[in-house]
Amino acid sequence: MESTVTIPLLKDHHSHPLFYSAFNHAISLNAVDDKQAAENILSQSFEQENGGLTVAHGWRSNHYQWAQAELELMPPLAVFNVSLHSLIINRGGMNCLRQKYGDIVNQIADPVWYENNLRVVLNWFANLYASRENLSHFFAKLRDLGIHYLEEMLLVDENEIQIFEDCNLLNRTRFWSAPDTFQSLSPQAKTQVHGLKLFTDGAIGSESAALHRPFLNGKGNNRGILIYTDSELTHIINQSLETEKSLAIHAIGDRAIEQTISALKQLEPRLKRAPEIRIEHAQLISEEQANMAIDLGIKLCMQPNFSSDSHDYSDRLDQAYCSGNNPFRMLIDKVGYTPGENLLLGSDGMPHGIESAAHHSFFPNIPSQQISIAEFTAGYCLDDFSKGAIELKINDLTNTVICDVLPPQPGR
Numbered sequence: 038m039e040s041t042v043t044i045p046l047l048k049d050h051h052s053h054p055l056f057y058s059a060f061n062h063a064i065s066l067n068a069v070d071d072k073q074a075a076e077n078i079l080s081q082s083f084e085q086e087n088g089g090l091t092v093a094h095g096w097r098s099n100h101y102q103w104a105q106a107e108l109e110l111m112p113p114l115a116v117f118n119v120s121l122h123s124l125i126i127n128r129g130g131m132n133c134l135r136q137k138y139g140d141i142v143n144q145i146a147d148p149v150w151y152e153n154n155l156r157v158v159l160n161w162f163a164n165l166y167a168s169r170e171n172l173s174h175f176f177a178k179l180r181d182l183g184i185h186y187l188e189e190m191l192l193v194d195e196n197e198i199q200i201f202e203d204c205n206l207l208n209r210t211r212f213w214s215a216p217d218t219f220q221s222l223s224p225q226a227k228t229q230v231h232g233l234k235l236f237t238d239g240a241i242g243s244e245s246a247a248l249h250r251p252f253l254n255g256k257g258n259n260r261g262i263l264i265y266t267d268s269e270l271t272h273i274i275n276q277s278l279e280t281e282k283s284l285a286i287h288a289i290g291d292r293a294i295e296q297t298i299s300a301l302k303q304l305e306p307r308l309k310r311a312p313e314i315r316i317e318h319a320q321l322i323s324e325e326q327a328n329m330a331i332d333l334g335i336k337l338c339m340q341p342n343f344s345s346d347s348h349d350y351s352d353r354l355d356q357a358y359c360s361g362n363n364p365f366r367m368l369i370d371k372v373g374y375t376p377g378e379n380l381l382l383g384s385d386g387m388p389h390g391i392e393s394a395a396h397h398s399f400f401p402n403i404p405s406q407q408i409s410i411a412e413f414t415a416g417y418c419l420d421d422f423s424k425g426a427i428e429l430k431i432n433d434l435t436n437t438v439i440c441d442v443l444p445p446q447p448g449r
């Protein structure tokens with residue numbers, strides 16, 4: 038049966054707009070699942086770049102891999118994993134980065150350094166191409182994808198705020214920043230930052246999410262990476278609370294989520310200093326952890342598009358992790374999380390837009406990942422139609438949804 042529903046434009050609660058806007062001209066491998074197709078797309082870019090750096094993102098490591106020796110045969114190249122939590126780069130690519138950022142670039146090859154310094158690396162790439170033109174163009178593209186507003190989860194530096202201001206885009210975002218970036222800002226810029234962002238683990242795509250049970254591939258003893266020891270995390274959260282800013286903590290694996298919740302629990306009386314505290318992603322959260330989190334007043338900011346990790350990463354996650362990934366029904370029906378209040382939805386740009394969000398929310402592979410249209414609208418949309426609307430044609434027989442982004446309609 039087909040039904041038509043109209044919803045407001047999206048409010049994407051988790052993205053990296055300056056970084057992605059710098060990728061306007063980068064190659065997207067998001068839709069590519071074989072190596073030959075990826076190489077065909079890359080080779081077109083090599084011709085255009087004419088010896089300059091080619092940057093690609095959306096590489097799906099579960100479908101294809103390159104040996105370093107193969108990469109060395111290509112012109113300067115950097116390819117981000119779809120999770121952004123790993124990067125493959127050849128010597129030519131390293132030389133391009135080193136010219137601008139110096140020898141620190143050499144550390145990229147060390148996966149633990151990379152995970153610990155992810156935002157530094159992302160900022161290098163953002164700053165290679167950050168401009169007013171790219172940001173304006175990017176926000177125009179977002180509108181076509183049904184997004185009006187999106188949160189910047191990793192402020193690059195003070196100049197980014199200026200770029201947003203110059204583009205008249207400050208009312209379409211809010212800024213989160215890493216603690217040391219925050220400390221580097223002028224007093225005026227600090228007032229423009231909504232909250233601080235911490236990472237506690239990596240991601241599933243790069244096999245660096247911190248798990249209790251090991252990843253299946255490799256030697257079978259990799260349980261991912263915790264960025265901090267327990268006491269370091271408690272300390273840095275405690276310090277962050279001093280700023281009286283909100284707090285967003287990236288935790289994907291159950292081991293990282295557990296560490297995060299127990300650190301917050303220890304600091305419980307002080308948590309009200311932060312206007313809001315969120316866990317970002319929380320993909321492998323257990324019911325017990327969710328109950329503790331909701332009792333502590335912690336919001337969850339989750340990405341319906343990551344529901345497909347259950348299928349895409351069944352090579353590395355055990356069955357229980359696959360079926361427990363993005364457990365929206367458990368969170369809403371059993372634990373009492375409420376979309377729009379303490380359960381927020383976003384994309385992390387993987388990819389942006391209504392199409393992927395709607396498909397993964399309404400027709401996930403696993404029933405416990407399903408989100409109703411009302412829940413989706415509460416957790417993922419603007420409050421009203423003043424900025425425009427999206428028409429969804431939902432077909433329950435074919436499990437498909439056709440999305441049309443409509444212009445603003447005054448008076449609705």
Ligand SMILES: [Zn+2]
Binds near residue numbers: 051052190385
């Ligand atoms: Zn992110």
